[in-house]
Every structure is written in C-alpha cells, then in structure tokens.
Amino acid sequence: QTYEVSLAAYGAGRSNFLTVIDNWRRLLDFELTLHREVxxxxxxxxxxxxxxxxxxxRDEVTSKVQGQGEQP
Numbered sequence: 001q002t003y004e005v006s007l008a009a010y011g012a013g014r015s016n017f018l019t020v021i022d023n024w025r026r027l028l029d030f031e032l033t034l035h036r037e038v039x040x041x042x043x044x045x046x047x048x049x050x051x052x053x054x055x056x057x058r059d060e061v062t063s064k065v066q067g068q069g070e071q072p
Contacts (some may be wrong), residue, residue, distance in 0.1 A: 003027045 003023040009015035
C-alpha cells in the first residue's frame, strides 16, 4: 500500500522518484520474505508427513498463506 501511495504521489508531483524506488524495494523485500517463509513451512510440512508416514490434509490457514504475495 505504501508503494502505491508513493507512486500516486510521484505521479501528482508530490514525491520524488527515490521514495518510489525505496518503497518498491521494501515491497519486494517483504514479498521475498513471505515466499521464503512459505517455502520453509512447506519443507516442515513435508518433513512432518515423512515422519508420521501419512498424507496430511492442509487446513484453511495454510491454503490462504500460499495464495499471498501476488503482484499488486
């Protein structure tokens, strides 16, 4: 949201390009962290399935987390 606000402000002449780039970088850093955490969650989930020897069912929370991080 901060990125979008700064982009709109830049378009209206109320912000500079450096602010837009900085906010875009922060957004990308956040998304990268999110994807790394989801990958870690998937790895742990797979390891748990191997340990218990069963195919486990994903819950609603896990499914929603995997759908996050889409491009704005």
